Amino acid sequence: MALTNNTMPEPDWGNTAPAWRLPGWAEPIMVASILVASMVFTRKKNYRVFDRRRKPGGILDDADSARSSDDLLARDYMLSLTGDSNSIDSMSTMKNPPKKRRVCGVTLLTPNTERFADYCHSRILQKYPFLMEMFYWVITYGFYRCTSLTSQAIFSKTGIWDVAQDHGLAILEFEQYSWASFLWPVKETSVQQWFMNGHETFMTVLNRSYALIHIPGTVGFIAWYYYVAPSHPTFATVRRTMTLTNLFAFMIFISYPCMPPRLLPQEYGFLDTVGRNKAESVWMSGKYVNSLAAMPSMHFGYSFIIGCTFLYHSGVFRKSLEAGERRKSAPWAIWYCLLAVAYPSWILLTIVATANHYYLDACAAFFVALAAYAYNRVFLALLPLEDLLLWCLRLNKPKPTTGDRFRQNW
Structure with a gap:
């Protein structure tokens, strides 16, 4: 059955009126504050950037030694190509032997940036x-x-614009008339109108949540988990999963532009409550913002990953803990479990009530996040590129402090 614009009621604004506008500088200040606080709380303790006892170093220092090391790297790499087994043994005698990276079954040798460890910008990073x-x-x-x-x-x-609108209407038709329509017994328009008539204050809260949670909230979560994660590999798995979720979603945004419900013609019954409430995020405005990226919902994708992380962090469903990790007390375990359910649920309610996403967008985000978790280690193939970039910048990669400061406060 085709979806026509005559099947939807005219939108009703109820008794709502535009609310106060969040100042444009507020969000950048929030994000900057979170990042600065994270840098401070996760800094390396008892480590001085400017240590008078160390040998002065700089980008132009030790040029000869760097050149000689590069020559050794090139020599060893060429020897390895010729099949000389002694080439690998020779690296053990070098002061800064090349790193061996295993990518797709191939061993690559990349520059070792330890020689730049005493440079000022490397020490800041440390x-x-x-x-x-x-x-x-x-x-x-x-x-x-x-x-x-x-x-x-x-x-x-x-x-x-026309392509994205057709995709949005196709999603509505699938939700309402396909074999899967039983999964969404309450239409998105009904959810929004419930808030618009008699629950306007709650609607304003949802509008603010949509604007503020996605960027500041996600940055805050990353900062928090870097501080409390039981190990850096565990934190890196979450970070890689979120990043790959992003990249998967970006490919869909490009190949399948989809108009969010709030931008459909008004006769379909949706309202742009975020726009009317002047609650747009400063990060989601400007020339390069993709307003036709409803499918999948990154708001829900992020919240689902965060919820799963809360559940893992609670330790409730894990028989054994990681090295150095302590079992959470019952109140803390319950708290994290509640957050694991409440946070994604709140985001789902928010994106539907504000007409920024369809139900199907959240379902797609769920599967995208699962796929990202399954294949998150694909980013390890980029380690040789990271080594080369750091070498070009004369930077030494810092040793992570994930969880160090948190465990010290036990």
């Missing part, structure tokens, strides 16, 4: 290792900013 996490997320955000331009270029001939 003091504040959380800067590496900030760097990763800046790159991810940069990729997101490119999805709008890429998608527009692909659909320039057909018109991306």
Whole structure:
């Protein structure tokens, strides 16, 4: 059965009125405060950036030794290509032997950046290792900013707005008339109108939640888990899963532009409550923002991963803990379990009530997040590129402090 615009009621704003607008500087200040606080709390204790006892170093220092090390690296690598078994043994006698990275069954030799450990910018990174996490997320955000331009270029001939609207209506038709319609007994428009008529204050809270939770909330979660995670590998698994969820979603955004319900013609019954409430996030505005990226919902994808992390952190469903990890007390375990359920549920309610996503968007995000977790180790193949980048920048990768400061406070 085709979905027509005559099947939906006219939208009703009820008694709502535009609420106060959050100042444009508020969100950047919140995010910056979270990041600075994270740097401070996860800093390396008893480590001085400017240590008078160490030998002065700089980018231009030790040029000869760096050059000789590069020559040794090239020599050893060439020997390995010729099949000389003595080439690997020769690396053990070097001061900074090349790193051996195993990628897709192939062993690669990459530069060892330990020679740059005493450089000033390396020591700053050693003091504040959380800067590496900030760097990763800046790159991810940069990729997101490119999805709008890429998608527009692909659909320039057909018109991306019309294509995205057709995709949005196709999702509504699937939800209401397909074999899976029993999964969504309450329509999105009914959920929104319930809040718009008699529960306007709650609607305002949801609007603010949609704007503030996605970026500040996610950054805050990453900072918190870096501080309390039982080990860096565990933290890195969560970080890689979230990043790969992003990249999977970006590919869908580009190839399948989808109009959110709030941007559909008004006769379909949806209202742009976030826009009317002037609750748009400052991070979601500007030239490079992709407003036609409803499928999948990254809000729900993030919240699902965060909820699973809370559940794992509670330790309730784990027979054995990681090395150095302590069993949570009953109140703390219950608290984390409640958060694991409440947070994704709140986000799901928020994205549907504000007409920013369809039910199917959340379902797609669920499967995207599962796929990202299953294949998160694919990012380990990029370690050789990271080694090369750090070598070009003359930076030594810091030793993570994940969980160190938290365990010290036990």
